[in-house]
Amino acid sequence: MDSDQRSLGRWVGLSALTASLCCLPSVVWVLFAGSSAIVAADQLSNDLYFSWVRFALYGVAAAMLATGLVIYFRNQGICTLEEAKLERQKVVNTTLALFTATILVYLVWNYFILEIVGIAVGLPWAESAFWN
Numbered sequence: 001m002d003s004d005q006r007s008l009g010r011w012v013g014l015s016a017l018t019a020s021l022c023c024l025p026s027v028v029w030v031l032f033a034g035s036s037a038i039v040a041a042d043q044l045s046n047d048l049y050f051s052w053v054r055f056a057l058y059g060v061a062a063a064m065l066a067t068g069l070v071i072y073f074r075n076q077g078i079c080t081l082e083e084a085k086l087e088r089q090k091v092v093n094t095t096l097a098l099f100t101a102t103i104l105v106y107l108v109w110n111y112f113i114l115e116i117v118g119i120a121v122g123l124p125w126a127e128s129a130f131w132n
Contacts, residue, residue, distance in 0.1 A: 004075050008098060011068030016106040019061040022048035023114050030121045038122045045123070065102055069095055 026045035029037050084091050111130050118125045
């Protein structure tokens with residue numbers, strides 16, 4: 001795996017982390033503040049998840065992926081639209097693979113790992129967990 005591919009992996013991880021920022025702060029808050037912050041942390045995650053903030057975070061994550069793709073393709077020598085047209089299959093396949101990987105990492109991170117950690121620290125997320 002060369003450094004450009006590792007760089008794409010970092011963009012995937014960072015984008016998935018950014019997209020999950022509606023739930024991550026609540027878990028971190030309870031981890032550091034203890035059980036006294038559970039109600040407030042749960043309300044924070046509800047306020048962030050069920051508002052426009054979640055979609056703004058998705059937009060920021062998509063912009064981060066687009067930036068990562070532009071940097072990657074420029075490092076590969078694809079700098080103009082004409083060059084992108086000539087390398088269309090590579091551009092499309094790489095873009096689809098990157099977005100698919102980001103969505104999968106986000107789903108596992110947000111709806112599995114963060115949910116389990118949130119329930120473990122006392123957040124009342126067990127009733128709304130995806131496995132119920």
